[in-house]
Amino acid sequence: MALAHTLGFPRIGRNRELKQALEAYWQGRLDEAGLRALGRSLRAAHWQTQRDAGIELLPVGDFAWYDQVLAHSLLVGAIPRRFRPADGPVTLDTLFAMARGTGTRALEMTKWFDTNYHYLVPEFSADQQFRLSWEQLFEEVAEARQLGYRVKPVLLGPLTYLWLGKARGDAFDRLELLERLLPVYGEILGRLAALGVEWVQIDEPILVLDLPQAWKSAFEQAYHLLQQAPLKKLLATYFGALDDNLGLAANLPVDGLHIDLVRAPQQLAGVLDRLPPYKVLSLGVVNGRNVWRCDLEQALQPLRMAAERFAERLWVAPSCSLLHSPLDLAQEDGLDAELKGWLAFAVQKCREVALLARAVEEPGAPEVRVALAESRSAQETRRQSPRIHKPAVQARLQGLAASDWQRPTAFSERIGQQHAQLELPAFPTTTIGSFPQTADIRQARQAFRRGELDEAGYRAAMQAQIRRAVEVQERLGLDVLVHGEAERNDMVEYFAEQLDGYAFTRFGWVQSYGSRCVKPALIVGDIQRPRPMTVEWIRYAQGLTGKPMKGMLTGPVTMLMWSFPREDLPREQQALQLALAIRDEVQDLEAAGIRIVQIDEAAFREGLPLRQAERGHYLDWAVRAFRLCSAGVRDETQIHTHMCYSEFNDLIEAIAALDADVLSIEASRSQMELLEAFEAFAYPGEIGPGIYDIHSPRVPDREEMLALLHQAAERIPPERLWVNPDCGLKTRGWAETEAALANMVAAAQALRASRAQADEGGA
Numbered sequence: 229m230a231l232a233h234t235l236g237f238p239r240i241g242r243n244r245e246l247k248q249a250l251e252a253y254w255q256g257r258l259d260e261a262g263l264r265a266l267g268r269s270l271r272a273a274h275w276q277t278q279r280d281a282g283i284e285l286l287p288v289g290d291f292a293w294y295d296q297v298l299a300h301s302l303l304v305g306a307i308p309r310r311f312r313p314a315d316g317p318v319t320l321d322t323l324f325a326m327a328r329g330t331g332t333r334a335l336e337m338t339k340w341f342d343t344n345y346h347y348l349v350p351e352f353s354a355d356q357q358f359r360l361s362w363e364q365l366f367e368e369v370a371e372a373r374q375l376g377y378r379v380k381p382v383l384l385g386p387l388t389y390l391w392l393g394k395a396r397g398d399a400f401d402r403l404e405l406l407e408r409l410l411p412v413y414g415e416i417l418g419r420l421a422a423l424g425v426e427w428v429q430i431d432e433p434i435l436v437l438d439l440p441q442a443w444k445s446a447f448e449q450a451y452h453l454l455q456q457a458p459l460k461k462l463l464a465t466y467f468g469a470l471d472d473n474l475g476l477a478a479n480l481p482v483d484g485l486h487i488d489l490v491r492a493p494q495q496l497a498g499v500l501d502r503l504p505p506y507k508v509l510s511l512g513v514v515n516g517r518n519v520w521r522c523d524l525e526q527a528l529q530p531l532r533m534a535a536e537r538f539a540e541r542l543w544v545a546p547s548c549s550l551l552h553s554p555l556d557l558a559q560e561d562g563l564d565a566e567l568k569g570w571l572a573f574a575v576q577k578c579r580e581v582a583l584l585a586r587a588v589e590e591p592g593a594p595e596v597r598v599a600l601a602e603s604r605s606a607q608e609t610r611r612q613s614p615r616i617h618k619p620a621v622q623a624r625l626q627g628l629a630a631s632d633w634q635r636p637t638a639f640s641e642r643i644g645q646q647h648a649q650l651e652l653p654a655f656p657t658t659t660i661g662s663f664p665q666t667a668d669i670r671q672a673r674q675a676f677r678r679g680e681l682d683e684a685g686y687r688a689a690m691q692a693q694i695r696r697a698v699e700v701q702e703r704l705g706l707d708v709l710v711h712g713e714a715e716r717n718d719m720v721e722y723f724a725e726q727l728d729g730y731a732f733t734r735f736g737w738v739q740s741y742g743s744r745c746v747k748p749a750l751i752v753g754d755i756q757r758p759r760p761m762t763v764e765w766i767r768y769a770q771g772l773t774g775k776p777m778k779g780m781l782t783g784p785v786t787m788l789m790w791s792f793p794r795e796d797l798p799r800e801q802q803a804l805q806l807a808l809a810i811r812d813e814v815q816d817l818e819a820a821g822i823r824i825v826q827i828d829e830a831a832f833r834e835g836l837p838l839r840q841a842e843r844g845h846y847l848d849w850a851v852r853a854f855r856l857c858s859a860g861v862r863d864e865t866q867i868h869t870h871m872c873y874s875e876f877n878d879l880i881e882a883i884a885a886l887d888a889d890v891l892s893i894e895a896s897r898s899q900m901e902l903l904e905a906f907e908a909f910a911y912p913g914e915i916g917p918g919i920y921d922i923h924s925p926r927v928p929d930r931e932e933m934l935a936l937l938h939q940a941a942e943r944i945p946p947e948r949l950w951v952n953p954d955c956g957l958k959t960r961g962w963a964e965t966e967a968a969l970a971n972m973v974a975a976a977q978a979l980r981a982s983r984a985q986a987d988e989g990g991a
């Protein structure tokens with residue numbers, strides 16, 4: 229009997245109850261007991277939902293208060309000293325301090341592989357010790373068993389955990405910590421076994437990466453040591469193919485292997501060849517990363533092939549944790565029947581998994597035959613639908629010329645023209661685009677959506693927000709202004725709503741980090757821009773000030789990466805269609821007198837394939853898509869772009885190839901380390917390394933930001949250095965925003981003064 233299981237389930241709840249509760253707790257509106265009770269009820273509901281959908285072995289350990297990697301750091305006691313000054317007890321507030329930096333600098337946060345989920349980067353010191361320090365996993369296992377569920381704890385594997393972490397202080401190789409870490413894993417596995425656990429899932433997604441030899445060897449040592457633990461281990465890999473790590477993964481002394489056949493269907497033959505037949509083989513055949521209904525016939529093929537060899541040791545699963553998928557399609561009341569028939573969210577995916585497991589056993593069962601017929605007809609209607617294929621869009625892409633990708637003049641020449649017309653001071657100050665999305669902004673939008681506020685009323689309310697943002701920026705003395713993005717629910721969804729070819733859900737939320745969620749739009753068909761999207765707002769904002777107002781757009785790669793993409797057209801084609809729409813917007817902004825246009829590519833790195841061999845192709849089309857947006861402007865029009873993450877080493881060349889005039893990046897949590905790459909490569913453009921961590925409510929003071937600026941000025945020629953925060957300010961409150969920006973402007977002024985003095989001194 230093929231067994232139906234999942235690797236993890238969304239934890240936010242149907243109506244984002246976890247988000248509401250967390251924010252209430254942080255604001256002191258909910259106490260710890262209330263928060264914990266909410267967590268218990270969410271877990272119970274999610275186990276029951278999965279079991280009702282036919283899942284036989286349920287995940288536990290997939291719930292996290294903020295992030296599962298952070299929970300793991302607590303579990304193994306990797307808690308930097310600044311969060312535990314007196315070596316006191318580890319509490320929920322320790323966890324939130326590490327996540328949010330209340331009182332001290334938070335842990336770094338970065339993207340989980342190539343997803344829009346963010347984890348907190350484990351921080352290791354050279355004298356790092358590990359000790360079991362957090363009971364959550366064991367409590368939740370007990371809780372599930374008490375409720376009568378058959379569960380499989382999910383544990384981040386030791387190698388992936390170390391890989392995701394960062395060595396702090398004296399440079400040392402974090403792999404050296406493995407020896408100290410493994411005894412804690414032994415202890416964890418022992419405790420789980422004592423709780424009556426039969427199977428544990430150990431996630432080692434780094435097995436789909438290009439790994440250094442030392443790490444490969446470490447896998448063998450580690451799992452050899454963990455072999456003694458008295459329970460069965462399923463080694464889980466996802467987000468790609470094992471490729472050169474296949475032999476290693478297949479032969480580790482564990483009891484089963486999960487592979488992702490959605491991202492890497494081609495790996496099945498090799499795995500069938502090399503996985504010892506006494507092991508369990510779990511096949512991830514239902515896409516955990518997208519919302520399209522599974523093509524059941526196609527998914528059945530590998531299952532049938534594997535069933536011959538693995539028989540009752542074959543398991544069926546989604547490709548990865550369903551964390552990345554919205555919860556339940558049944559909640560959607562605004563989708564037309566045809567589109568709804570093409571979709572599946574987490575609950576539906578569980579049913580697909582259960583059905584597939586059943587279909588392997590009994591292909592002729594009536595419910596199997598019905599499901600297969602439904603699946604076939606959904607695939608068929610989608611292939612033929614006129615809402616998908618638009619000949620005019622395809623023709624425009626065919627007709628592009630080389631000049632459409634290339635600005636007419638080189639950066640070194642056009643930058644002078646830009647300086648002459650913008651007349652900015654040295655170290656110009658700016659922000660990344662958004663200002664606080666306050667409750668009254670959200671309420672006005674909600675009232676507008678419900679018809680309680682008319683369009684004129686909504687516009688007036690948003691214009692009032694823009695006036696406020698402009699006023700604040702002028703008062704604080706910023707040099708390049710933004711309108712604040714009040715009218716945008718989300719930087720991707722807002723544009724998607726104005727483009728043909730997209731569809732939207734009402735409840736399709738997915739966790740992005742902590743309490744923050746996104747509701748990715750669905751790319752259903754070819755993309756077209758029926759009319760200008762931002763021009764009226766930006767024109768209004770520019771009319772309020774004599775300083776340059778940045779036009780603010782989201783770039784094609786980011787639009788693609790933060791939407792649910794089509795599966796019937798290569799990513800590249802979808803990005804280029806989006807680029808054409810954005811290009812028209814850029815030109816409309818320029819025609820409206822806007823002198824600076826920022827095209828955010830926050831997800832540029834996220835799109836980068838995990839394997840080196842596939843990166844060249846991606847970077848080629850991603851760069852082309854950006855250039856298609858931006859290359860049509862005059863020399864004097866300054867193109868900015870923004871990327872909010874801090875790993876640039878492997879794509880600095882591509883970033884230079886974007887040929888943007890100014891680039892703002894996240895840098896504050898990593899202490900400007902990332903600028904080494906820009907220096908080493910002699911990056912030509914202007915750069916604004918973020919000096920203020922906007923993910924934390926803490927207000928950095930002038931000295932702290934000035935110190936970061938001095939560090940930056942050692943690596944970036946001063947005439948090319950901008951001063952700005954890490955990212956947009958939409959998640960912050962006004963009070964902290966104003967205080968921090970005042971300090972930021974003061975830091976820029978101090979830097980200008982000290983440079984002027986140095987220049988005089990030198991003369």
Ligand SMILES: Nc1nc2c(c(=O)[nH]1)N[C@@H](CNc1ccc(C(=O)N[C@@H](CCC(=O)N[C@@H](CCC(=O)N[C@@H](CCC(=O)O)C(=O)O)C(=O)O)C(=O)O)cc1)CN2
Nearest residue numbers: 344670671673674716717718719720740743744745746790
């Ligand atoms: N798509 C995307 N990915 C991204 C980012 C991003 O900005 N967008 N930024 C980076 C960090 N990730 C982030 C992800 C989300 C948020 C964020 O602020 N999300 C908001 C939701 C934004 C939104 O869509 N807001 C809607 C309101 C949705 C809502 O809550 N409505 C309420 C009603 C309104 C109310 O009373 O508040 C409801 O439906 O119940 C709007 O403004 O219109 C949140 O979780 O709170 C921030 C950063 C990386 N990835």
Ligand code: MET
Nearest residue numbers: 660661662828830872956
């Ligand atoms: C996640 S990148 C955000 C860029 C956007 N312009 C903002 O300021 O919010």
Ligand SMILES: [Zn+2]
Nearest residue numbers: 830872955956
């Ligand atoms: Zn950003």
